[in-house]
Amino acid sequence: MIEDSKAPKNLSLATFKPTKIRRLIIEKDEADWKPIWKALQDQIDLFHEPNEEAKEMFPKVPWKFKYEFEDDEGRVSKLMIEDWEIGQLYWNCLRDANGNPEIAKEKVRMKYETDFLANKDIYFFMGTTKEWHMRRAKNPFVIIGVFYPKLEIQISLFG
Numbered sequence: 001m002i003e004d005s006k007a008p009k010n011l012s013l014a015t016f017k018p019t020k021i022r023r024l025i026i027e028k029d030e031a032d033w034k035p036i037w038k039a040l041q042d043q044i045d046l047f048h049e050p051n052e053e054a055k056e057m058f059p060k061v062p063w064k065f066k067y068e069f070e071d072d073e074g075r076v077s078k079l080m081i082e083d084w085e086i087g088q089l090y091w092n093c094l095r096d097a098n099g100n101p102e103i104a105k106e107k108v109r110m111k112y113e114t115d116f117l118a119n120k121d122i123y124f125f126m127g128t129t130k131e132w133h134m135r136r137a138k139n140p141f142v143i144i145g146v147f148y149p150k151l152e153i154q155i156s157l158f159g
Contacts, residue, residue, distance in 0.1 A: 014141070016124045018069035024112045025066040025078060026105050033060050061087040063105065065112075067124075067143060079124075081143045086112070112146075120148035 033041075041057045065081040090108050097103035116122055125145035 013128075014126045015147075016126050018067070018122065018124065019072045019074075020070040021113075021117055021122060022068040022070065022076070024109050025064075025068055026109065027064045027066070029060075029062055029064045031060065031062040033057060059091075061090050062101070063090065065108070067112075079126075079141060079143050081146065082127075083143065083145045085146070116146075116148050119151055121151045123147040 065086050066078050067081060068078045070076055089111060090104055093107035094104035124143045125147060126141040127144040128140040
């Protein structure tokens with residue numbers, strides 16, 4: 001897949017099934033948006049109605065979430081999860097934890113490690129970002145979505 005991200009194919013979207021997920025990594029990140037992103041949000045919207053309230057920027061999740069996993073050749077990778085769903089799960093867990101970020105983080109970890117790995121058949125929707133694709137990074141992919149249908153145990157035909 002990584003080779004296909006290079007010319008001539010230039011693959012930028014893919015579905016990937018990890019052979020084994022080792023763990024969810026949670027790292028501290030900036031608690032606020034970059035100043036340039038805030039400035040872009042403050043720019044006038046050409047389609048903004050005069051009586052319409054300005055849109056507020058949604059809060060930034062102060063953590064980076066990554067999966068560490070193995071592929072079918074045993075290679076270990078760590079990729080960032082850029083999916084909105086894990087961010088929303090964090091905000092829901094933070095609310096349920098009465099604002100305690102440590103408890104919220106552990107609730108996210110339990111969902112993505114314990115629950116998903118025991119009960120779900122995990123697939124990643126992978127995508128490249130323009131910055132890393134154009135730079136020809138060793139691995140330009142990030143996880144843009146996690147697909148987790150219920151794990152179906154195959155019944156033995158002979159038993």
